[in-house]
Amino acid sequence: MSQFRYSDGEVDAVYRVIRERRDMRHFRPDPLDAALLTRLLEAAHLGPSVGFMQPWRFIHITDRGLRARVHALVETERQQTAVALGERQDDFMRLKVEGILECGEVLVAALMDGRERHVFGRRTLPEMDLASVACAIQNMWLAARAEGVGMGWVSLFDPEQLSELLHLPLGAKPIAVLCLGYVDEFYDQPMLEQQRWAARQPLHELLFENGWGNPSPLADSAQSRSDQEI
Template identity: 70%
Template sequence: VEGINDCAEVLVAALMDDRERHIFGRRTLPEMDMASLSCAIQNLWLASRAEGLGMGWVSLFEPQALADLLGLPVGAKPLAVLCLGPVKEFYPAPMLVLEGWAQARPLSELLYENYWGVSQ
């Protein structure tokens, strides 16, 4: 969270108001707008890293309070606060693993073939 104070740029990624008519597939899968925004954020993250920039995704905020602060229209929803900018160095491994919050899992535990729980 301290990255908000330290980064070069703070970006807020939000879903627009009246988005239902613009997102293909949202009538059958309402999450498609969130999925599309998540893909855009990942692409920005990968491009940033390729350019030697760091990016962090802050999710510790109250969405309506941030929407009010930014004057977003009714129906719009902020989903991410992104901290972007130069960093002194990158972690040698995922921070959650280094800090002991999580353990890396083999990819074979996460990929299934044809049916849930059936590994390749």
């Protein structure tokens, strides 16, 4: 056992918050205390980033009219996504995919401009800037769950239209509309699983060794743990 390991209770709390994190769509309208919202943003800012480039930028939407315009962009894309889904169109339209007008706070997470200057870790994988922002968002998500705050990631929007609406500089790109707020309850399962839209794939089917498709001995352990949780 590592000398740097946290106590059992602290380790359990980390795994618990990972397990109980949910992409929330139902919120109460109460605003978050400024100190709490700042803590969540600080958690995001502690996220790892390739070459320590810290490509995240957060825009706090406090104007209700602007929030409504962001929602309108999302609604337009929701309708277009439904059409693109073909035979699943009706099922999709029955899903609640965002809580922008109901939640306490709205943030837009964006990639900064001038990212081409950062080569460290991105010469062959330029998309690592996006991965870095995703890590920051996950940090915020886990911190929010620990604080009893719901959070939802909305990606149904045209990034060029949202960039124009928020006056982003050339080269910057919005990647997430984040809804945060208090909730009446957290979903027992991911909402899309509850609504039978999709199911979580078992880890043992996604785990290989020394090459794609090669069975891993860890798969047996992963399957055993999965069976115990059912």
